[in-house]
Each structure stands twice: as structure tokens, then as C-alpha cells.
Amino acid sequence: MNLFSGDNTPLYPAAVLVVIKRIFLSVFIFLLVGCTSKTPVSFNYQCPEKRLVQLDLLDLSSSGRSEDILDERLKAIQLDAERVTDCQGVLSVVAWSVSSASSFTIFQGTLATSGATEIGRDRKIAKAVDQTMVEVRSGLNEAFKKIDPVGSDLFGAFSLAEDQYKSLGQNDHLEINLFTDAITNVPPGSVNEPGLTTEEAVQLAQRTSQIKLTDTQIKVVGVGKTGIKIAQPPQEYVLRLRTYATAMCENTQAKCKILTSIIE
DSSP, X not given: OOOBOTTSOBSSOHHHHHHHHHHHHHHHHHHHHHHHOOOOOOOOOOOOSSEEEEEEEEEOSGGGOOHHHHHHHHHHHHHHHHHHHHHTOEEEEEEESSOGGGOEEEEEEEOOOOOSSHHHHHHHHHHXXXXXXXXXXXXXXXXXXXXXXXXXXXXXXXXXXXXXXXXXXXXXXXXXXXXXXXXXXXXXXXXXXXXXXXXXXXXXXXXXXGOOOTTOEEEEEOTTOOOTTSOOOOHHHHHHHHHHHHHHHHTTTOEEEEESSSOO
């Protein structure tokens, strides 16, 4: 549209042109804001009726220190931190290797955000989780110094789980994620003995019969999985580890899931 006559005299009064300019400017700003603004994040995790107590147990034996393995496990711990924060619960991250006595608490704390509405609280979760993960990574660096990487015993993890179970209050709901390849290479439960059968592995797992984690939801994640720089073990050996980890977990009367990958 031409707003001027042939002699460049405006066809519209100056006031009209000002209004038109303002309209164009308003539309431009609206489009700019619309393109750069982010949709508010919504967290809709399923929370238990009781207070959520999440225990993440991290195998820091030599096989658990591979960079890609740790990166995958830290991402899973971050998701746990998000859920615990959304549910306003408690998160504990504990590392171990050869026994429960060699454990180190990487992080422990109540996670929650403030706000009058759920939307208001959700907007603060991402920042709160970022801070939690800063503390987790700091604690992990300390754990590297404290935990002996030589030797690994899955029994130690279940002993730590029982300690947490015994400390629960009546209004607490415990869930456990156990990040490990499940390799036990120290006596009396070593599964690395040459010629060990699956049936013998099940017998070795009987040690956890003395531990009670009745109806506790436990996921054992990473069974038989090695870092990308390490040769993958034979399928037969991985099956032995899965059988061993399943027996160890089920002997405690927990509700168990045995996984090789984070998502399976």
C-alpha cells in the first residue's frame, strides 16, 4: 500500500502513521517474545502416599568407574532427584565397593521446593535439581578418594539397603536403585570362579536370606554391562550375573527388577 501521493504528500495524517508504526512495533515485539520464551516445565511424577525415601547405591569398584558408565548412572540419579523433589521426599546416594564397611555417603538430604501452587513449585524444580547434582558430583569426587576400587561384593549393597530399611519411619516409603554390573569377585560369594554353574551362583546368593527388605521396590541396574572401552563379557556370563543378582534380591523378600540398561 502506498501511503504517499505522487508529490510525496502523506495521504494519511501524521497521527495515523504513528499509530500504524506502533501497531507494527507491537506485533514485532509479540513475535520476538513468542519465539524466545520457553514453555513452563511440568513435573508429573507419580508419588507414593507416604514420604518418598529414595536410596541410590552406586558401585564404585574399578568396573564402575568407566566414564560412560558413570555418565549414564548420573543421568539416572538426576531423574531420581527430580522425582524426589517433585514428591518432596528424601534422597540418599551412597557408594560402595568391596563391602558395606567401605561405603561413602555421596549425598543425603530432603528435597523440596516452595510455592503456593503446584505450578509455582514445579518452576523451581529444575534449578533445585541442578544444585543437588552439583553436590552429588562433589560428593562423588570425594568417594573416588575414599572407596577402594579393588574388589566388588554385591552383598555389601544389600547390607546398606537393610540399614536404610531399618531406619524408616511409619510414614516413609522406600525405593532403591542399585547401580552395578553385579560382579562379585571376593570370597565367599565370588561368581568369577572358573566353571561356576548357574545353580552354584544361586547357592552363593543365599547369603542375603538373612537380610529383610520385605516388599521394598528394588531395581538392580547395569547387570553385566561394561564400559565401551572394555570388552563385553560372554552372554553366558551375563546370564549367570543376572541369575545371581535376581536370587540375591529376591532372597530379601523385596520386589525386584534386574536390568542391564537404565531403560529396558
